[in-house]
Amino acid sequence: MIDAIDKPAIFINPSYAIEAVNQPYRDTYPVDIKLGFSTCYQVSHRNSKPCDKCGEHCPMQESKATGRAASVVHVHTTSEGQSYCDILMRPIFDGSGELLGYLEILDKLSFASNQPSAGKMVGESEVFKAMLNKINRAANSDISVLLFGETGTGKELVSQALHSSSHRAGKPFVIIECTGMSDTLLESELFGYEKGAFTGATTNKKGLIETAEGGTLFFDEVGDIPLSTQVKLLRLFESQTYRPVGSVDSKKANFRLVCATHKNLKHMVETGEFRQDLYYRIAGFPINLPSLRQRKSDIALIAAHFLAMSKEKKRFHKNALEKLTNYPFPGNIRELKNIVDQAILLADESVIYDTDLPELDNISSDAINDALSSHGNVVTLDEMERQYLRQVYTSFEGDTQQLAQALGVSTRTLYRKLKKAGVGDT
Numbered sequence: 001m002i003d004a005i006d007k008p009a010i011f012i013n014p015s016y017a018i019e020a021v022n023q024p025y026r027d028t029y030p031v032d033i034k035l036g037f038s039t040c041y042q043v044s045h046r047n048s049k050p051c052d053k054c055g056e057h058c059p060m061q062e063s064k065a066t067g068r069a070a071s072v073v074h075v076h077t078t079s080e081g082q083s084y085c086d087i088l089m090r091p092i093f094d095g096s097g098e099l100l101g102y103l104e105i106l107d108k109l110s111f112a113s114n115q116p117s118a119g120k121m122v123g124e125s126e127v128f129k130a131m132l133n134k135i136n137r138a139a140n141s142d143i144s145v146l147l148f149g150e151t152g153t154g155k156e157l158v159s160q161a162l163h164s165s166s167h168r169a170g171k172p173f174v175i176i177e178c179t180g181m182s183d184t185l186l187e188s189e190l191f192g193y194e195k196g197a198f199t200g201a202t203t204n205k206k207g208l209i210e211t212a213e214g215g216t217l218f219f220d221e222v223g224d225i226p227l228s229t230q231v232k233l234l235r236l237f238e239s240q241t242y243r244p245v246g247s248v249d250s251k252k253a254n255f256r257l258v259c260a261t262h263k264n265l266k267h268m269v270e271t272g273e274f275r276q277d278l279y280y281r282i283a284g285f286p287i288n289l290p291s292l293r294q295r296k297s298d299i300a301l302i303a304a305h306f307l308a309m310s311k312e313k314k315r316f317h318k319n320a321l322e323k324l325t326n327y328p329f330p331g332n333i334r335e336l337k338n339i340v341d342q343a344i345l346l347a348d349e350s351v352i353y354d355t356d357l358p359e360l361d362n363i364s365s366d367a368i369n370d371a372l373s374s375h376g377n378v379v380t381l382d383e384m385e386r387q388y389l390r391q392v393y394t395s396f397e398g399d400t401q402q403l404a405q406a407l408g409v410s411t412r413t414l415y416r417k418l419k420k421a422g423v424g425d426t
């Protein structure tokens, strides 16, 4: 039966010994597997002890305790080197309810790595691994996914991972940047138009929906879509049909929907800025992307990743990594990349010291300087307050009592302001 599974799979007894194995599993690990003797942890981890005895979570132990299936993301030593694997462990019982053993099925997560790797999502923290598990689950289905997280947390990278590990991988991946999209632009870009539909429509033009046929449509910054446009999108997502501008015939759409936002969409639903029906349509499977503050233990690894991707062969001194780890990174991974790129240029030697890092504390001045330097581009006070609150909320790590004290307002006033600005969990 195990040969009928096309992913790497084994059947293990409650003492971890492998009793059955399929060919994809044998191909994944360059180890001679002796049935009844070799254990899962020897083969996948090259360990002499089970994972739970080596500080890792063991899905078999969890399954044993709950009597139900369990899944976890581990790093395995495969024939292609270290690789993230999503493990599904399922207890198998005989007809009388006696436990026979466990079926273990693996998904190799080739879009992620625990080492510097070009084009991959890098990380090793527990929150990162939990996110990988969610991405893998969503990738295996056609459910609409909503990625939410602060700016620069990797939403676009995750959307690509969802596409490349789905059954639609061979088809197009099309990005729609929603910021600044007007009603008419959206219609013609998305739905396409027929010759003569409006002045300037001299030929038929294919829309992005048709371009994405069979693949994935990624709506970036979906929270920026105006209300008037939201109803048109709802119609498209509900019926999977649309009409090119100027055409009388409907066309059938075939795409997987992935949306991303850095805004608090639930809060926008409450304030009437985002349609509730559209929210539930796009948020079939929400995935939260943790900020760098929530995965501080990944900062050194990701910094090393960006260093490795540069041509310069430099390395960070401990004091530079310490400084980076203590910085709140309002711009998250994108900001870390900028800082590493600057530090490479600023460092005179092959070692990058804390003094080689660009100014890190001055995080609120950029927006103010932008506003002051250009009369034509003055930022509203509400917007400035929103940006400022976001930054100080970050640097106070969400401690609202201390923040209220520092700002000279009551905690109630602070909560009201945070809620209005859509900052934090308020």
Ligand SMILES: Nc1ncnc2c1ncn2[C@@H]1O[C@H](COP(=O)(O)OP(=O)(O)OP(=O)(O)O)[C@@H](O)[C@H]1O
Residues within 6 Å of the ligand: 120, 121, 122, 123, 149, 150, 151, 152, 153, 154, 155, 156, 157, 158, 262, 302, 305, 333, 334, 337
């Ligand atoms: N886990 C990761 N490992 C390595 N690089 C990453 C990781 N996540 C994101 N990046 C890099 O960080 C940068 C920002 O990522 P991305 O554009 O996907 O973020 P985003 O959340 O879509 O940003 P925004 O909200 O501003 O659109 C990119 O250069 C991306 O390659």
